[in-house]
Amino acid sequence: xxxxxxxxxxxxxxxxxxxxxxxxxxxxxxxxxxxxxxxxxxxxxxxxxxxxxxxxxxxxxxxxxxxxxxxxxxxxxxxxxxxxxxxxxxxxxxxxxxxxxxxxxxxxxxxxxxxxxxxxxxxxxxxxxxxxxxxxxxxxxxxxxxxxxxxxxxxxxxxxxxxxxxxxxxxxxxxxxxxxxxxxxxxxxxxxxxxxxxxxxxxxxxxxxxxxxxxxxxxxxxxxxxxxxxxxxxxxxxxxxxxxxxxxxxxxxxxxxxxxxxxxxxxxxxxxxxxxxxxxxxxxxxxxxxxxxxxxxxxxxxxxxxxxxxxxxxxxxxxxxxxxxxxxxxxxxxxxxxxxxxxxxxxxxxxxxxxxxxxxxxxxxxxxxxxxxxxxxxxxxxxxxxxxxxxxxxxxxxxxxxxxxxxxxxxxxxxxxxxxxxxxxxxxxxxxxxxxxxxxxxxxxxxxxxxxxxxxxxxxxxxxxxxxxxxxxxxxxx
Ligand code: MG
Numbered sequence: 370x371x372x373x374x375x376x377x378x379x380x381x382x383x384x385x386x387x388x389x390x391x392x393x394x395x396x397x398x399x400x401x402x403x404x405x406x407x408x409x410x411x412x413x414x415x416x417x418x419x420x421x422x423x424x425x426x427x428x429x430x431x432x433x434x435x436x437x438x439x440x441x442x443x444x445x446x447x448x449x450x451x452x453x454x455x456x457x458x459x460x461x462x463x464x465x466x467x468x469x470x471x472x473x474x475x476x477x478x479x480x481x482x483x484x485x486x487x488x489x490x491x492x493x494x495x496x497x498x499x500x501x502x503x504x505x506x507x508x509x510x511x512x513x514x515x516x517x518x519x520x521x522x523x524x525x526x527x528x529x530x531x532x533x534x535x536x537x538x539x540x541x542x543x544x545x546x547x548x549x550x551x552x553x554x555x556x557x558x559x560x561x562x563x564x565x566x567x568x569x570x571x572x573x574x575x576x577x578x579x580x581x582x583x584x585x586x587x588x589x590x591x592x593x594x595x596x597x598x599x600x601x602x603x604x605x606x607x608x609x610x611x612x613x614x615x616x617x618x619x620x621x622x623x624x625x626x627x628x629x630x631x632x633x634x635x636x637x638x639x640x641x642x643x644x645x646x647x648x649x650x651x652x653x654x655x656x657x658x659x660x661x662x663x664x665x666x667x668x669x670x671x672x673x674x675x676x677x678x679x680x681x682x683x684x685x686x687x688x689x690x691x692x693x694x695x696x697x698x699x700x701x702x703x704x705x706x707x708x709x710x711x712x713x714x715x716x717x718x719x720x721x722x723x724x725x726x727x728x729x730x731x732x733x734x735x736x737x738x739x740x741x742x743x744x745x746x747x748x749x750x751x752x753x754x755x756x757x758x759x760x761x762x763x764x765x766x767x768x769x770x771x772x773x774x775x776x777x778x779x780x781x782x783x784x785x786x787x788x789x790x791x792x793x794x795x796x797x798x799x800x801x802x803x804x805x806x807x808x809x810x811x812x813x814x815x816x817x818x819x820x821x822x823x824x825x826x827x828x829x830x831x832x833x834x835x836x837x838x839x840x841x842x843x844x845x846x847x
Contacts, residue, residue, distance in 0.1 A: 397576035414600035422614060432631060434632060455815050597643075630667040650663055743773050748768055
């Protein structure tokens, strides 16, 4: 009798502890720009579910990713600037490099705190077995492990395909046309995972393949928006997010779940009608202009995050790991060093300040700009977007200063009027470069390396995997 009462209390205790730990869902778009959602000013496509998410939660208007895919993902997973963990550029299929398995990811941190973990979608921090999600803290994985335009010609079928993985095995080879079902399939998988884990804390990382080119909206969404196929695909992702949120509502998990919706970088402007929009921001994907890295971001946690709120404090993907660990009741050790900070005071309305105050804009291994408060100092030439060079005003190494609150579009250089601000931000830039940038950083941790990388399936490569290049230090990566 005594024992059974004791075990009953243990059971209740465990259940209460589990209930106290909030679930974490991160929905990560590919190449979605600052101007692509209704709640950020889009008019051509309709995003009612995401607009509702904004109305019920918080809109973050100075939230920063990195200029390109792999770097952004490394940042989200580790809480570090990509250069600190030696992920400065994009990995192709069969690359011998990836995010070092020794790095402790957000999934590993949450798993240690008792969370079920799942990754559904585009991984893109290494496709060798050593680098896959199931080796980085995720209980399961389902998705195309890199960009959907990295098709290789399968030697078995002769078709240009991308692999769809289930955990660490190739489950299917998808033709481009078969990508048309990818949002729907990811969504089904997400709903399944949430439902199966409704009674314990879970972490769902849902990095979509959409809206990276090639653009393949689902059949039900084809031709439905007023913005061509990219608008159709945005509307499908809106539907998908609505389904995830509805599932949380139906399972009565909404008030115990933080959902963050954001993007890995800005729109790929050279893709013309297939590109998203950076709205009022200058530049796109691959650049360190605001349009390349400032991304639409919503945080939703009914009852905890104030409905219809917004925050313009500096924040970004590097802050998601410390934020998730904090709300899960965990703490982070001093070693390894991370760059991100806990955003929960900002999200929960206890502070209006950015927990780090400064943001560094790296391109490859090199720093191109620094932001502090409303000021942004550019110290290197900045291209407009991947595939479009710097315009004459940005070809110089002369410091250029912009006041983002007065002019979000970064046209007017006010460096001459504010020499003291230029000096302060330049000095911050020098410090971070010495620490993690350039060729001789004091505190960069190494990338993971595999001696003999192979493609995930027999394929005729675009390049030989064994020679898969790691971008050279001090060269800007594409
Ligand atoms: Mg991307």
